Amino acid sequence: EAQVTQNPRYLITVTGKKLTVTCSQNMNHEYMSWYRQDPGLGLRQIYYSMNVEVTDKGDVPEGYKVSRKEKRNFPLILESPSPNQTSLYFCASSLVFGTAFTEAFFGQGTRLTVV
Amino acid sequence: GQSLEQPSEVTAVEGAIVQINCTYQTSGFYGLSWYQQHDGGAPTFLSYNGLDGLEETGRFSSFLSRSDSYGYLLLQELQMKDSASYFCAVNRDDKIIFGKGTRLHILP
Numbered sequence A: 001e002a003q004v005t006q007n008p009r010y011l012i013t014v015t016g017k018k019l020t021v022t023c024s025q026n027m028n029h030e031y032m033s034w035y036r037q038d039p040g041l042g043l044r045q046i047y048y049s050m051n052v053e054v055t056d057k058g059d060v061p062e063g064y065k066v067s068r069k070e071k072r073n074f075p076l077i078l079e080s081p082s083p084n085q086t087s088l089y090f091c092a093s094s095l096v097f098g099t100a101f102t103e104a105f106f107g108q109g110t111r112l113t114v115v
Numbered sequence B: 001g002q003s004l005e006q007p008s009e010v011t012a013v014e015g016a017i018v019q020i021n022c023t024y025q026t027s028g029f030y031g032l033s034w035y036q037q038h039d040g041g042a043p044t045f046l047s048y049n050g051l052d053g054l055e056e057t058g059r060f061s062s063f064l065s066r067s068d069s070y071g072y073l074l075l076q077e078l079q080m081k082d083s084a085s086y087f088c089a090v091n092r093d094d095k096i097i098f099g100k101g102t103r104l105h106i107l108p
Helices: none
Strands: A004-007 A010-013 A019-025 A031-038 A042-051 A054-057 A076-078 A087-094 A110-114 B003-005 B009-013 B018-025 B032-037 B044-049 B053-057 B060-065 B070-075 B084-092 B095-098 B102-107
Touching: A004 A087, A010 A019, A019 A031, A019 A087, A019 A110, A042 B095, B003 B084, B009 B018, B018 B084, B018 B102, B032 B060, B044 B053, B044 B060, B044 B070, B070 B084
Parallel strands: A010 A110, B009 B102
Antiparallel strands: A004 A019, A019 A076, A031 A042, A031 A087, A042 A054, A087 A110, B003 B018, B018 B070, B032 B044, B032 B084, B053 B060, B060 B070, B084 B095, B084 B102
């Protein structure tokens, strides 16, 4: 089954404690991306990756890091989480992006609470 | 820059037709797409318009006018399960930019 898998689904952590949210896709997609969703603000892009070892900032990258060492995996790293990073996070993937459109497939989301 | 505008909420009656509009301002544009998100769920792809005109997929249709920087999602024969949030999104260069979403309420 084609899917994007995020882990964990729920996470409560304390300020400053480094955490990683994993994302894996089994569709051989080049493009992967992270979004955060907050009430009234829609989906805002954090980081994206066009391919292995190619990453770039989205609209709200501050406080986040990503890596793309393998095509299937795109972890989101919060080195020193703060309460304003409490949010619902989604990972998404699609085939090569650009002039050729493909739909984005989303993971089930990770609800993060930073206290 | 780029921005998308869509109504925050729309209410309709079961069995009726509803249209959700989306206007965008962006330079460089490769198409308008629509996603559905139920409460507690992930966004799922509904439709895409790369060229002007109407695209139909079952009860859902989507329209694009690039000259007007405008599109809409049309939902026909509304069912209670269509209660969800709907997002328009533009594909620009190597980004997907989402609108803030429209919450669709359906009355029995």
